[in-house]
Amino acid sequence: MKRVYVNEKWCLGCHLCEYYCTFANSGVSSMVNALKDKPLRPRIRVEEHDGISFAVSCRHCKEPLCVKGCITGALSVKNGVITVDSNKCVGCYTCILSCPYGCISPDDSGHAISKCELCTKNACGEPACVKGCPNQAIVYEDRDVTDTNKEAAV
Amino acid sequence: MLREGEIRIPSGCAISGVISKSGTPINGREMIKSIATMHDRSNGLGGGFAGYGIYPQYPDLYAFHVFYDSNAAREECERFLDKRFDIINLSKIPVRKSDKITSEPLIWRYFVEPLKTRLKDSKLDEKEYVSRCVISINSNIEGAYVFSCGKNMGVFKALGYPEDVGEYFRLDEYEGYAWTAHGRYPTNTPGWWGGAHPFAMLDYSIVHNGEISSYDANRRNIEMYGYKCNLQTDTEVITYIIDFLLRKKGLSLTEAAKVIAAPFWSTIDHMDEEQAAQARYLRAAFSNLLITGPFSIILGFEGGLMALNDRLKLRSMVIGEKDDKVYMASEECAIRVIEPHLDRIWSPKGGEPVIVTLDSYKDKVFI
């Protein structure tokens, strides 16, 4: 399955992914209206330290601790994408407790969580962070070790 | 209007050729008949013929056919020739006057051989000596133009439709083992006899239909090797290229064909390794002599004819066979009119040379 992968070698720490992500999931058609003087609630976050930077977003694990631990059943895997039903979510944050990558955050309301859903719920197509990354530090690829991929690697 | 040599003049054309492999003499009338059929491919601004084996009385002498604008030019040219050649025979070329052929120059014919001492002093081989002399006349003597200089062959050309040109030169009085003919459709010539085809250098003659887009690339390259493209015509440059490749570089006819109508790189990639290596070599070594753009040519040489199309076959050309005779022409009708019952007729592929020689020359021609 195609997932978002990041390569810190090329991350410039420009943080544009965070802005494009927030915009893509804002439901607002203009970036300016979506982001100007508004809190930034990206589902991807850039870590920076000592000249190194990289973006982190949901890895869409095959054995997702967040989904397994979800007390409400709000988190589920749909076609490989870990999605959240914010109608069911009560914001208990067990998923925040579980996620080894720190990729789940409270949403605006504080009563539910928000996380990367690979832009499957907006009109973005390819994930906005990938499209917006100026240096291909974030890519959308299939790196699963499957039989076909193994053959291709050989 | 500027004439050939003063400006580049593209032209469309008709060509035809015939050869008897056994050497059976063919009357010039046959060729006139053939080329006349393609009357519409000419526009009356040039026609011509080349006959091989037509001078059995002087087979070893160079037959110079020369146009003169004036007697002064003739005298200057003859002085030039006198210094360099032994002139065995000289005369006006007999013609049959006609109202269809006008503005005639003086047309003279000389059977010559190089002066031994001058040839030796020049340190050139005989053919090179002759060709340099011819190029020198054509470049330097105003009003003199040598349009044929091979052995046992001759070019006859003039302004007019080719069938009228044939009648004018009384070709029914000549017989040869091979003939080529040309009807010209230039787009903007004022009409100059020298600009008509065939174009010849030594025993190589070319009739050509087409307009090559590589002209200036070819011209500028070939001019580095002692040629001077006075006429700025395709036929002239093709003739020089052929002369250069065959005579100066020692390529075979087939190899020369692979230079001027080189196989595509993509085709070469599918050849067997030896063939591919040869084709790659020829393209790399003579890249500037690749001729692109449409052409169909018939090359006449001592002992045979070669027909060749450009590699995309952008011009028509058919080949017919009947017994020991092989016919080559722009259109099938030009063959059928002189031989309705052919054993075989086909259209060679672009870049695929058709080489036919006298049986007696099989071993003498480097195919």
Added chain:
Amino acid sequence: MAIDYLYPEYEIVRDYDKCIACRVCERQCSNEAHWYDDGKGKMLCDNAKCVDCHRCVSLCPTHALKIVKSGHTFKENANWTGKTITEIYRQANSGGVLLSSMGNPEPFPVYWDKILLNASQVTNPSIDPLREPMETVTYLGKKPAKIERDENGRIKNNLSPTLKLSTPVMFSAMSYGSISYNAHESLARAASELGICYNTGEGGLHEDFYKYGPNTIVQVASGRFGVSKDYLNAGAAIEIKIGQGAKPGIGGHLPGIKVSEDISKTRMIPKGSDAISPAPHHDIYSIEDLRQLVYSIKEASDYKKPVIVKIAAVHNVAAIASGIARSGADIIAIDGFRGGTGAAPTRIRDSVGIPIELALASVDSRLREEGIRDDVGIVVGGSVRSAADLVKAIALGADACYIATAACLAMGCHLCRSCQAGKCNWGIATQRPDLVKRLNPDIGYKRLVNLVHAWDHEVKEIMGGMGINSIEALRGNRLMLRGIGLSSTELDILGIKHAGQ
């Protein structure tokens, strides 16, 4: 503080209605022209620091930024232009030689733009490159003097070593040091994928890039940086650099500060030491010395690599080229005065040398007059900007073209002409790791490949229109060219007729 006589050349214009204060402009400006003011809650800027490289403009997600030329004017006149005045102030301030980057910006004639191309109509069919093969493969090098045959009469391969190019374009010399590792990797990978060559420049060959050898031209310049037997044998061809269009007659200087660990290793000089390329090669003071170097290099590379001699286009370029053609070199590269550079003295860049179009035409004509054009390949560079320039160069007589400024542009260069500062915001002309990483070679190489593919398509379209289906039939085919608005002297030198003739 002394009075600063200079006024910022550019103004950063920010549309505050659009600015979302994402600070990407701030983060991406190595000149620190932008900053966020917490108190005001908005982005501010210092125009004096802006070099007009457009990094911020390109990355601004809301298109809130533009850079405009400052409206400031000195009291200038036709003689004392703003530029001239500024330069005087700068020199009065520093006492130094003015340095500039990239090619000659002065309004000299661009002959490419005064030459028109031909196309077929009626008498000769144009050829559709989508339907018929259209060949741009180019072999660069000497043509054999004579045909040799083996005992079976087969032609022997007596070709001198040649460079085979899929299309007649190469990336010209830019050293590792003047440009970044990632820029080199982009060029090397693009050349490999395209089947063309890139050129190491004079900075040696990084060990990571030996694998691109079949598509590499290794350069030997006056500083001889990084030259070893392995280096000479690593590439597909060896180029002796005599001169460069941007600064004919001038050497080079890579400041020690840019000689990092990696560069020191590649150049084979101590870390932190200035890398100084002398103006001449100190073993070439005349043409016969060149011949010796050509043959030394051929010896060292076992006569398996074509040797290129690169010169700047200067006044007597034709005679020099003739000498080079007889020196044993396989290829002559000529660099016109609009060729780029990482740094050159401004006066030299702007006043020395001649346009490549005239140099090419006169060299090609001269070599043909001497009957030695087939003894060498000719490669020209110095601002070949498009497929049309390329076609015109080939028709004037070049075998292939070198491109570098166009290649840099493809990689993101915005021609801010501040290379000498080493703070290239696009990761090209810099060694600062945080800036170098801005050029991801995965992107850079692909953009180079795209550019050359695009040009190749265009060359094929143009050739097809002319009824030519192989690049060799275009080479030197000056009948395909006509001048427009040129004097008869210029037409004579170019060897072309005027449009309408």
Added chain:
Amino acid sequence: MSRFVIIGNSAAGIGCAEGIRTVDKDSEIIIISNEPHHTYSRPLISYLLCGMTDEQRMKYRPDSFYKDNNITAMLGCTVTAVDPAAHTVSLDSGEKIKYDKLMYACGSSPFVPPMKGLDTVKNKFTFMSLDDARALDKALSPDSRVLVIGAGLIGMKCVEGIADKVKSITVVDMADRVLPSVLDADGAKLVQSAVEKHGVKFLLGDSAKELFPDKAVLNSGAEVPFDILVVAVGVRPNISLLKDAGADCNRGILTDDTMKTSLDDVYAAGDCTESFDITVKNSRILALLPNAYMQGENAGINMAGVSRSYNKAIPMNAMGMFGYHMITAGTYEGDSFCESDGTDYKKLFFKDDRLMGYIMIGDVSRAGIYTSLIREQTPLSSIDFELIKHHPQLMAFEKTERSAKLSESH
């Protein structure tokens, strides 16, 4: 084709069914539950009371779950006995159901200690099941004075659930702090004062000496009048059926790391079992929903024939009180590092080059990175602990580890 029988319809039971279905799409699965409800999430009952969810939304899986997974759900049926020799379970209806593999996931029950006078209290409730919640909700009125005995997780969530519906709430606990099982003293103080802001009164270090119909008298002598009593002092695992069938039990049912009990073909998971807590390296009851699910899932996979171990159990908890969140995990042993600004509170415990446990209150962002350090037993010397102790971040890992985390498929 086998028949899998699962006793229990909550996280462990559902986990078991889903675990089986990852391996075996065809065999028969029967889920038996004494509750008549579609599978629902027990921890949501407090959210149900305060209106943050409803009975439809609190379903643990969609309505089509049993159908989609080809499961026969026998709801409202009580298992009365397990016969491991015969491979059958008996139902209260008298029916016997044969199994090839059995999952026992009966969870736990509220523990109501003996208290003097308890039987005199009319409105007394426990707070564990949907039925408990429904009953409590029915009894509440805006005038209700509620006494909650127990300031642990259940008691506190109950408080949050009913706070806006009643007149007053008093919480009594023997411990000296709220949430004693998950918070340290300082953390507990923060949470307590946050809850107090919502009008809740705490009487800590105290307990009910005697209960009367409308008041409680505490050991300290204080009297707490109430209309409604909620007893939330703890839970006890439901182990009796298996214990009676001969399974090895301690406080909870004992299993190996495939979740098999000492009985052949009988597995157990969830709150009724003991887990091996890798932080303290011994077996204990970890009554946590994520743990229950993963145990159940792991059991299901093994039951369906694929061998897999579950050996990463740790205590952990996430909860919020009136929007004030806390996340905790592991064991509070060893050296500690503490950061607090009065609202956000963090304490890390580390020992022997390992993170043992942590408490985060207020700002809980990226807490899972700490959890992962505990679960994976990551040597702290292999990461930049100085960096990570201030903020959970992947930057603290080695470059290769970062790259593995971010550039490889997981």
